[in-house]
Amino acid sequence: MKLIDLSVPISPSIREPLPAKIEYASHEDGANQAAAILGLNNSDFPESKAWATETVTLNTHAGTHIDAPWHYWPTSEGKPSRTIDELPLEWFFSDGVVLDFSSKPPGYEITTDDLIAELDRIGYTLKPLDIVLIRSDADKRLYHEHYAYLHAGVSADATVWLLDQGIKVVGTDGWGWDIPLNLQAESFKKEPREGVLWAAHYVGKDREYCQIEKLANLDRIPTPFGFKVSCFPVKVEKASAGWARPVAIVED
Ligand SMILES: N[C@@H](CC(=O)c1ccccc1NC=O)C(=O)O
Numbered sequence: 001m002k003l004i005d006l007s008v009p010i011s012p013s014i015r016e017p018l019p020a021k022i023e024y025a026s027h028e029d030g031a032n033q034a035a036a037i038l039g040l041n042n043s044d045f046p047e048s049k050a051w052a053t054e055t056v057t058l059n060t061h062a063g064t065h066i067d068a069p070w071h072y073w074p075t076s077e078g079k080p081s082r083t084i085d086e087l088p089l090e091w092f093f094s095d096g097v098v099l100d101f102s103s104k105p106p107g108y109e110i111t112t113d114d115l116i117a118e119l120d121r122i123g124y125t126l127k128p129l130d131i132v133l134i135r136s137d138a139d140k141r142l143y144h145e146h147y148a149y150l151h152a153g154v155s156a157d158a159t160v161w162l163l164d165q166g167i168k169v170v171g172t173d174g175w176g177w178d179i180p181l182n183l184q185a186e187s188f189k190k191e192p193r194e195g196v197l198w199a200a201h202y203v204g205k206d207r208e209y210c211q212i213e214k215l216a217n218l219d220r221i222p223t224p225f226g227f228k229v230s231c232f233p234v235k236v237e238k239a240s241a242g243w244a245r246p247v248a249i250v251e252d
Helices: 027-038 112-122 158-162 183-190 201-205
Strands: 001-004 021-025 055-059 065-067 094-098 131-135 169-172 211-214 227-232 241-243 246-249
Touching: 021 027, 094 112, 112 158, 158 201
Parallel strands: 094 131, 131 169, 169 211
Antiparallel strands: 001 246, 021 055, 065 211, 065 241, 094 227, 227 246
16 A cells, blocks of 8 residues: 655745744753743753644645635535534545646646546546545645746636536645636736636535645656545634645555
8 A cells, every 4th residue: 555645744935825834942942841831940851851842823724725615605505604623524535536737837727628538538437525636736836936826727617517526525736726816816807707706716605515725746646546535634613724634545
């Protein structure tokens, strides 16, 4: 069995609007802290060393994470949208499928026809609860200053089509599921109209689903299907997303 890490690190080096902040406390800092809490001297600990810890300030959408329906809109399918802590675990451990759009340029909008053509090419028919992973190789540009703008996105129609196949969890190795936000804004400013800004995300108003953003290493999964994906989100109370460490599980 082979396990493939599909996550990016939580790192301040990734250029995001709200990047991660990590304050590292050394073993010496830990001895000082423990001494203060316990009424001891730091020198009471061996070599004045105790716990190393980190304090992380992190938006729920920074790093590899899973969006909950609440992220998209206050309601979904006519009910209050579910938050990340309310979703069934069964959605996050299932058969995986990689659809390869790495030959498409950054900013390309993937259509329903593109999805159907790629499924045809790999010879696979989607079934309910498959986890569909969109590969654009944007993770290879993870430390680029414009990383957030350098992926192929999925159109609203194509998103609806995936959900029509019974899919509940989709994923992308790009910064976002939609085409890059700068292209959405440009198009809207040229001709203000509905269906341009965050179009695919808003599909979640009518159809309950989750999307994994900022995946990595989809190119390392040896087969387009015939593997499992484990991607349990961290249970952040009442939150619009939870971080995850998705893994592809490939049997020998
Ligand atoms: N990728 C998400 C948004 C996102 O990641 C985000 C949204 C608001 C504030 C911070 C975010 N991520 C990290 O800074 C999107 O495409 O909408």
